Amino acid sequence: MMGPVLAACLLIILSTAWISQANEALCKKDGGVCSCNNNKNSVDCSGKMLTAIPSNIPVETTELRLGLNSLSKLSPTAFHNLKELTYLNLDSNQLQTLPEGVFDQLVELDELYLNRNQLKSLPPRVFDSLTKLTYLSLGSNQLQSLPEGVFDKLTQLKTLDLQTNQLRRVPEEAFDSLVQIxxxxxxDNPWDCSCRDILYLRNWIREKQGNVSNIEAAECAVDNKAVLEITEKDAASDCVSPNTTTAIPIGTMTPASVIYDDIHEIKVPQENFQKFLGYQEPDHLPTQPQCLMSISGYLGLMMSLMLTSAAILYVFHFLKKA
Structure with a gap:
């Protein structure tokens, strides 16, 4: 009766191996598209044409790089299992909005990169849980305004990048909590120096001048006059809704991403395909790296099934003899 026992053990081992392969195909060594450094708990998925964030990122990951991809939206729970993250890079994607609560579980985060996306606005209190954050990059986006109190909890922040956006003002007391900045x-923002509410920014720049780098470079949109030099007479207008005015265009060329967004995506049945890949957003067509990962995974699956079938036949053969 030793034969059937050995065959059953083989069946269990093969099944376990197949499940492991299906769940862990994230790193290149396992057939995935990302580079992983297990010693440093680092996962690098940069430049892989990803349209969705892999759902099987190890929970112990501390550094996650997702820049230079094609991410156009995030799930509100995209990072909720990654509570150990200290570094998150999402730069150079196609993000136009951030869902509320998307960073709420990242209480250990130290650096957050959101530059070179297409962000037009930020959700209220989106950074409130990031009390250990020291570096925040929001540069080269299309932000037209900032929510009230958006930086209030960032008392450890040292560097804040807001350059090359469409900001015309900042809310009153916007930077007052940045005691370590x-x-x-x-x-490269079109600061509206004709409105009275620009005086908060002027006063803050004057107060921090010499202690905070690069703030003197803020210039008025109309005459390129430095914001710190404007007078109460310059800012005499009582602008009711300064953020509803037409934003100054960044360039005259239409971004390729806008053209692409105007093309309706072709919907194809791919539920099983996405479940095997472990990706979160089934409404995107698979990218080339995902297809390669899928082919590799399915080849492994076919091999596992063949070996499993052989093991089952082996069991039946010995049971029949018994």
């Missing part, structure tokens, strides 16, 4: 990038 040492650098703020404010240049």
């Amino acid at each position: 040492s650098e703020v990038q404010l240049y």
Whole structure:
């Protein structure tokens, strides 16, 4: 009766191996598209044409790089299992909005990169849980305004990048909680120096001048006059809704991503395909790296099934003899 026991053990081992392969195909060594450094708990998925965040990122990951991809939206729970993250890079994607609560579980986060996306606005209190954050990059987006109190909890922040956006003002007391701040990038924004509420920014720049780097580079949109030099007479207008005015266009060329977004996506049945890949958003067509990962995974699956079938036949053969 030793034969059937050995066959049953083989069946269990093969089944376990198949499940492991299906769940862990994230890193290149396992047939995935990302590079993993297990010693440093680092996962690098940069530049892989990803349209969705892999759902099987190890929970112990501390550094996650997702830049230079094609991410256009995030699930509100995209990072809720990654509570150990200290570094998150999402730069150079196609994000136009951030869902509320998307960063709520990242209480250990130290650096957050959101630059070079297409962000037009931020949800209220989106950074409230990031009380250990020291570096925040929001540069080269299309932000037209900032929510009231959006930086209020970032008392450890040292660097804030807001350059090259469409900001015309900041809310009253917007920077007052940034007690550790040492650098703020404010240049290449169309600051509206005709409105009275620009005086908060002017006063803050004057107060921090010499202690906070690069703030002097903020210039008025109309005459390129430095914001810190404007007078109460310059800012005499009582602008009721300064953020509803037409934003100054960044460039005259239409981004390729806008053209792409105008093309309706072709919907194809791919539920099983996405479940095997472990990706969160089934409404996107698979990218080339995902297809490669899928082919590799299915080849492994077919091999596992063949070996499993052989093991089952082996069991039946010995049971029949018994």
